[in-house]
Amino acid sequence: MAKVQGDVVIDIEHCKGCELCNAACPLDVLAMSAEVNSKGYHYAIKVNGSCNGCSNCAIVCPDGVITVYRAKV
Amino acid sequence: MTQNFDIPEIRTPENLVYKKTSVLTDNVLHYCPGCGHGTTHRLIAEVIEEMGIQSEVIGVAPVGCSVLAYNYFDIDMQEAAHGRAPALATAIKRVYPEKFVFTYQGDGDLAAIGTNETLHACNRGENITIIFINNAIYGMTGGQMAPTTLPGMLTSTSPYGRDVQMMGNPLKITELLALLPGTYYVTRQAVHTAALVRRAKKAIRMAFENQKLNRGVSFVEVVSNCNSGWKLTPLQANKWLEENMLPFYPLGDLKVNGELVKKSE
Numbered sequence: 661m662a663k664v665q666g667d668v669v670i671d672i673e674h675c676k677g678c679e680l681c682n683a684a685c686p687l688d689v690l691a692m693s694a695e696v697n698s699k700g701y702h703y704a705i706k707v708n709g710s711c712n713g714c715s716n717c718a719i720v721c722p723d724g725v726i727t728v729y730r731a732k733v
Numbered sequence: 734m735t736q737n738f739d740i741p742e743i744r745t746p747e748n749l750v751y752k753k754t755s756v757l758t759d760n761v762l763h764y765c766p767g768c769g770h771g772t773t774h775r776l777i778a779e780v781i782e783e784m785g786i787q788s789e790v791i792g793v794a795p796v797g798c799s800v801l802a803y804n805y806f807d808i809d810m811q812e813a814a815h816g817r818a819p820a821l822a823t824a825i826k827r828v829y830p831e832k833f834v835f836t837y838q839g840d841g842d843l844a845a846i847g848t849n850e851t852l853h854a855c856n857r858g859e860n861i862t863i864i865f866i867n868n869a870i871y872g873m874t875g876g877q878m879a880p881t882t883l884p885g886m887l888t889s890t891s892p893y894g895r896d897v898q899m900m901g902n903p904l905k906i907t908e909l910l911a912l913l914p915g916t917y918y919v920t921r922q923a924v925h926t927a928a929l930v931r932r933a934k935k936a937i938r939m940a941f942e943n944q945k946l947n948r949g950v951s952f953v954e955v956v957s958n959c960n961s962g963w964k965l966t967p968l969q970a971n972k973w974l975e976e977n978m979l980p981f982y983p984l985g986d987l988k989v990n991g992e993l994v995k996k997s998e
Binding site: 665666667669674676677678679680683684689701706707708709713715716718719720721722723724725726727728729730731733 | 738739740743744745748749750751752753754757761762764765766767768769770771772775924925926927930931966967968971
């Protein structure tokens, strides 16, 4: 079976740290950063490389800060 | 130092699965973190983009949290007086019958001060789309009790919980509107999980497509959170919504193609 590799790009300056993407991710790829962005929010970051590009995080994000890519490898 | 899990080689246009739509502007949404308004804005913008009607759609912004909605949609928009969005949308649709006209309203706007306009626009059967965000509270003004506030729910003007003996019953306006002859499609959706967002998008798409049929009002209620007004974190607010809001405001279609949907229970 072809393996699917996904990747997300997070616009950290527009992230408000609501953690909804974190809860929506079935593979626990996302977590909140220890650092803050210029608005003072703990933004979402990737904590492992197991993303499969399901885009659940992106469609629950109220601010639309996540871009999702998916490729067969 | 955090480890880098980026995979830049797959970030190519042909591998792109999801990207914020260009129908939304680059302005930062002023909504609180985790607010369902942002998600609903994005769904409407995606539907407009998919239907290719960006130059043919006119939105009507309400008064409430979403009063600045016109800053975020890259389409023609008009601001209405408090609660009067359906009346204004009626006028716009009658002057430009070939345009797609929608209103975007909260529960304080649509179900309180604008109940009159909403009921009459829906009863007349105007060929417009109404998107109704129900978070059971007046969010912008500081979390006061709204007509849609649940029995026993704590708000800043019902600090001991809504007492229906004294403060009256919550208004299920969506059920009320479904009974009117002028509504063609009435549904209730939510946007707090990925599956529900996908379903809500289909409902909003159908509500816009219905305007081509000229059969009456398409009404989409979105049960949303108000984490600031409810004094909860976004995740706690979504859990509260599932446990308290959804039993009172059950999700699903109430009227499809002008026919009331019969409940199996």
